[in-house]
Amino acid sequence: MTLKPNGAAYEGLKDELLLTKDEIAAKVAELGAQITRDYEGKDLVVICILKGAVVFFVDLIRKIDLPLTMDFMSISSYGSATKSSGVVRILKDLDKPINGKDVLVVEDIVDSGMTLSFLRDNLISRGAASLKIATLLDKPDRRKVPLHVDYCGFVIPDEFVVGYGLDYAEQYRNLPDIGVLRPEIYTK
Numbered sequence: 386m387t388l389k390p391n392g393a394a395y396e397g398l399k400d401e402l403l404l405t406k407d408e409i410a411a412k413v414a415e416l417g418a419q420i421t422r423d424y425e426g427k428d429l430v431v432i433c434i435l436k437g438a439v440v441f442f443v444d445l446i447r448k449i450d451l452p453l454t455m456d457f458m459s460i461s462s463y464g465s466a467t468k469s470s471g472v473v474r475i476l477k478d479l480d481k482p483i484n485g486k487d488v489l490v491v492e493d494i495v496d497s498g499m500t501l502s503f504l505r506d507n508l509i510s511r512g513a514a515s516l517k518i519a520t521l522l523d524k525p526d527r528r529k530v531p532l533h534v535d536y537c538g539f540v541i542p543d544e545f546v547v548g549y550g551l552d553y554a555e556q557y558r559n560l561p562d563i564g565v566l567r568p569e570i571y572t573k
């Protein structure tokens with residue numbers, strides 16, 4: 386177990402980190418190597434789901450040793466609360482069409498699965514040649530709709546986590562590590 390650093394950015398987290406930056410970096414390198422093997426010779430476009438996936442995305446693409454393009458999409462199923470509303474809205478769409486492309490969607494965490502299940506159908510309907518999902522974290526205990534994840538960093542227990550891009554009320558995205566938010570932060 387690793388204790389959190391003393392910095393003010395970590396206030397509100399439990400003392401013990403869930404995943405350290407070194408553990409995350411090792412996993413991201415592993416996923417990048419696997420993706421590099423799987424996409425050789427393909428027309429790869431990697432899509433970052435803003436904002437939560439952005440830190441994972443910038444690390445992951447630099448571990449993919451292939452020609453690729455990137456695009457960004459922002460969708461919302463969460464307000465600032467810790468539970469999914471079930472309503473998915475596109476706040477920012479892709480810049481370029483993806484028909485004929487081999488699409489890899491990069492997400493921070495799969496929880497109920499509703500966001501990515503909506504997104505998968507939406508992107509497939511645009512004529513992608515293939516579509517796979519990479520997520521840093523997966524909370525399978527909370528799944529409400531079935532969803533196949535192709536690349537998963539870590540399966541984690543049902544706790545609200547922040548850091549490395551993941552937020553609570555837009556805070557904590559800048560932490561290099563991932564920790565568990567103290568429940569009193571979101572129940573008060």
Ligand code: IMP
Nearest residue numbers: 469495496497498499500545546551552
């Ligand atoms: P889903 O549609 O319920 O799978 O929601 C996935 C989205 O919920 C993620 O992209 C996150 O933005 C958010 N989310 C789910 N669990 C957590 C968490 O533990 N910490 C931070 N955000 C979370």
Ligand code: MG
Nearest residue numbers: 435436437493
């Ligand atoms: Mg998100």
